[in-house]
Amino acid sequence: MATTLHDVARVAGVSFKTVSNVINNHPHVRPTTRAKVEVAIRELGYRPNLTARSLRSGHTGAVTLALPQLSLPYFAELADAVIEAAAKHGLVVLIEQTGADRDRELEVMSSPRLKMSDGLIFSPLELGQADVDLIRADVPIVLLGERIFDSNSDHVAIQNIEASRSATEHLLDLGRTRIAVVGAHQGEVIGSAGLRLRGYREALQARGIPYDDGIVAYVRDWHRSNGAAAMHDLLDRGATFDAVFGLNDTLAQGAMRVLQEAGYRIPDDAAVIGFDDLDETRYSLPTLSTVDPGRNEIAETAVKVLLDRIKNPEGPPRAMKAAFRVVPRESTVGAGRP
Amino acid sequence: MATTLHDVARVAGVSFKTVSNVINNHPHVRPTTRAKVEVAIRELGYRPNLTARSLRSGHTGAVTLALPQLSLPYFAELADAVIEAAAKHGLVVLIEQTGADRDRELEVMSSPRLKMSDGLIFSPLELGQADVDLIRADVPIVLLGERIFDSNSDHVAIQNIEASRSATEHLLDLGRTRIAVVGAHQGEVIGSAGLRLRGYREALQARGIPYDDGIVAYVRDWHRSNGAAAMHDLLDRGATFDAVFGLNDTLAQGAMRVLQEAGYRIPDDAAVIGFDDLDETRYSLPTLSTVDPGRNEIAETAVKVLLDRIKNPEGPPRAMKAAFRVVPRESTVGAGRP
DNA sequence: TTGAAAGCGCTAACAC
């Protein structure tokens, strides 16, 4: 059996409540008593039983992070950031994968396991605005992403439209006017693809450049392979362009590879920009210009907002937007290493 | 306040123990009673309090997975696999990042938070055989990887030597005899780099091909950039080779990119193989031949061994080896898509 | 400044 408060109390010759006071840094403990207790704690190698503490105190010191899948680089980096942000507040993170499955996304919110944590940071991929009434759980929720805006939950969003407008402007500022898009979703409005395409169109419009569907490539998934296939498509149908906007980094990487194989020099013949600022964009050849959607800020804000909500369950839901930043690298501005 | 067993019992008109019996599927409950209770449960939206259950039963239904960092693709995919494997047993996974920091690796094992889970699956990157005496915690541990072999803990290993010998043989079987290595660690014996280099040397030796340090490129980290830089090195010093063994996939991808830029046709001029079977190797151009180190099996075995150990804390430690598999793709056997 | 008592919500033993 593990040592308990009582064991420590017996060894230290005090009541077990005094030990509790020492552990919780209560102010009114005489220094000599505290020292005595601390010796006993060390001697016995006492570790508090967090489960018991949770039951009594009503909070666990853990938060749940629900996301589609860790093997998607974007979510792996998001999880990394959330774990680090949570650690700063002394919280551990429990990860649930939903596999981008609607039922699993719903299940996450109603699972009793959720109560092993104090709150949920939830990045849905299937649930959308129409499901807003289903978004509720036994613990406070913070939503991530842009699929659900008007709800009673707190929400930390990526500025998809604004950021993708900026990415497009970056290309326009470099004098590029025929900007192909890789990764659009047919008919999508909400969701990353729809919103990013909208930002692109807004940027063109602001400069009086007509939108040309002939240089927009549609895909289903956002893998490298889709980016590559989409670029093959564009080349096959003889599309002419002087820049490419990959709606995320993996698409852009796939497209860039195909361009290089086809003899395009990047950025000379075609500038390429992605979206997400994945770690791998710093290591490709050429390094990939991209948009930092504020992943660290999203993670930190989500944790902070969740903690606020736990502390104060009432009060109106908050909607936050992360600051984004265009990150110019070799694939648009050239130069750099051999 | 959330509804409890007592609330349900009151509504159903039975004792709260009967409700407990229903929830835990105890055999001796009359069907009519069960039905009555189930109605009450639904009516009140009762959810068991897992914290209380944990305190009483002594287990939490969670396991901790400690790894260096989720933003490294290998560990992201490992975590994915562990979460899915754990889910099959009804377990959730709590992730701790150690950042490949020795102190954090030690801390993970002594943190009281560990007790919020029933066991630890631990993939150390800094702790090694010399630290074997420090490997111990309040909960059962399963070690992953190859840094610590002889310990009192259960252990699930990658067959680094054997797998890398097979990878090398795959290249030899294709008639390649000048096989460059990308990613060696100067002077390393234990650890992935050391063991994989050893497998490579064994394969050469078995065929009577002399080892040539002139086509082995050393690096510090295992990023794409290191693979690229290492390949630049090799090319700069005029190394001649007809194949490249990247000691992991990201190194191989970096090297492959540089080769292509230098005009090498892959696999015609140089075959390339990596190690890890990352998802992204299926999407590069050409697709990357690699070694599947048995990640899913590692994950499933680790969870199973951990559960066994939880059930039976005594008994000798077990050491398991995951089955590996060479995965030939376009970068060695060519053919395939345009 | 310290101690005693109560009880968080549940499961396990045993009685009925």
Next chain:
DNA sequence: GTGTTAGCGCTTTCAA
């Protein structure tokens, strides 16, 4: 089959 009793290890009141 069902109910009673105890208690997991801790924090929180409240009293001393």
